[in-house]
Amino acid sequence: MVDRIEDLYAVIPAGGVGSRLWPLSRADAPKFLHDLTGSGHSLLRDTWDRLEPLTGPDRIAVVTGRAHRAAVEEQLPGVPDRNVFLESEPRDSAAAIGLAAAILHRREPDVIIGSFAADHVIRVLPVFHWAVQQAVTIAREGLICTIGITPTEPSVGFGYIKKSAMLSIDGAPEGALVERFVEKPDLDTAKQYLESRDYLWNAGMFISRADVLLAEIEANNPELHAGLIELAEAWDDRDRRGPVVDRVWPKLPKIAIDYVVAEPAAEKGRLAVVPGHFDWDDVGDFASLAKLNSHGRKNDLAILGENARILSDAASGIVVSHTQRVISLIGVKDIVVVDTPDALLVTTSEHAQRVKGVVDALKLTGRGDVL
């Protein structure tokens, strides 16, 4: 059992649809509501279960779209009503995480918030918890801290965080300053990163005192900050919240937290990183999903779907079965088959990144009914 961290509040932004996982992920059934690991639970629920030992059930907040309220509450029966922050429309991650920071800071001025995506997969929990404990220790010192994943291969699918000097803060022996963020590299560069041991995968986790985070937002985007403060002041007043949300939220700048908080803080030497030595995946596409579910066995066919009726002969890859249909796969290697009631996808691991293009094409050609 891990000890609770009394001043920590976990924030789970549950927003992205996961277009590259279409037709499994949809506007009305986004990635975080799916069981992508065969755990029997949605990614959102798995995220909750990872955080709850650190915070207790009353100190986890979820930021999600109004359309997903019922699904989120069904997945997380323990979440207090007042900790579900509903967006009337998507305004990107700075608004979502900033809203949580502003509300929680108003409720509890010294609170430390940790933001963890609702749709990532993490295994080996004690190692995850140890990383969070170190990050909180660093955050208490007034730095913003991220957790960067120790690379296990030269991935070209993730962004990287370059470490600089070690911090030597008591209770956070692995903490270091962040020199800079780097975009997804090519394979040769990724290999150099892996060898150098100075680069970690950017998993988008941020741990910070709420006031520090808000100050960073204020410094870099005063308009966004002002809106968030106005929202937070009205939020816990049942009569005032609605009108303020309707007026303020739709006008908030739409921007990722990386640009408003992480990168500027890194430039100023105010961003720290703790390495996470745990298994992590953002399940960005079906190739990643196939890998995750084949447990590394190369010629396997991973099968997702409770009532899957699959007949395969010399097939490998992944099949997602969300219908009752018999699916027969013969002699197809590294295949991706996603079978849903109104849409079917057939591709290969190699082309999994191109699924987003299909989603865009469907939008353009007026077939949004299946998105």
Next chain:
Amino acid sequence: MVDRIEDLYAVIPAGGVGSRLWPLSRADAPKFLHDLTGSGHSLLRDTWDRLEPLTGPDRIAVVTGRAHRAAVEEQLPGVPDRNVFLESEPRDSAAAIGLAAAILHRREPDVIIGSFAADHVIRVLPVFHWAVQQAVTIAREGLICTIGITPTEPSVGFGYIKKSAMLSIDGAPEGALVERFVEKPDLDTAKQYLESRDYLWNAGMFISRADVLLAEIEANNPELHAGLIELAEAWDDRDRRGPVVDRVWPKLPKIAIDYVVAEPAAEKGRLAVVPGHFDWDDVGDFASLAKLNSHGRKNDLAILGENARILSDAASGIVVSHTQRVISLIGVKDIVVVDTPDALLVTTSEHAQRVKGVVDALKLTGRGDVL
């Protein structure tokens, strides 16, 4: 316009399910009821339309299973009731064609019957008609005549007919005796066959005087012959047919016409062949179906299905859409996707022959509901 052949009766055995075209072809929707060429008509109807100019609508008989009666009559509104010969259960091709021969011989002792599969594709009709005309001319001389397709490539998917001496019969300048039948060859042998010009593809077409065909059956399988004669005697008597069919048909020897008629006749020098210089395909599997529908264009995606909603990106092969679903194909080459309400098949042209194995496996595992 081609001249009618007054003494010819066409027989269309409409029996086989076409297992290698599962899940498109089913027990209740066999291959011959599908439009596999995009002609807008079923293969059965196309077969009728090819024969009708030679015989007129009143001289075409169809031998089919009781379960297909309604579908056959819907496809062929011009077929006289008395020319639909219903099998109470499948007894293979010798029984099916033999039954037609026996009934028609009883109705018209000098009749010549020509048997043409219900599920083959033939193009360039005047050339087909010319081949039939020659075959009938030869049949009138008391020989059994087949039409062998002039090979256009070294196919390993068809059986072959080896020609011997030319016949020099007036009106059938291309007729020759058949030396023997040969099974599907390997590629080297097929190449030799193609070069030699002595080998034709066996398309299973037989043209013969009914009495000659029946004599051949009698000589090689007296039991089958006796049963057919008994059936034929009772057939056109409304009261007698039912009980005789119930008693005799289920006990008829189950054997292909090749073994009871074609091969023995060839051995005795009683089998002739006329070369057919027309486009022909038995559409034996999805590779063949893909080829047929791509019109030889190699990187094309052939699409079958009236309401197909296909979105493809760098995909080739064939997709058969029998649902309303959006089907998205990305980066899959020579793919075969067959989408039906209760079963989905994903394979490649290369593995198309293995579809039959899936059908067998489904039978064995008690999933016959989708067959």
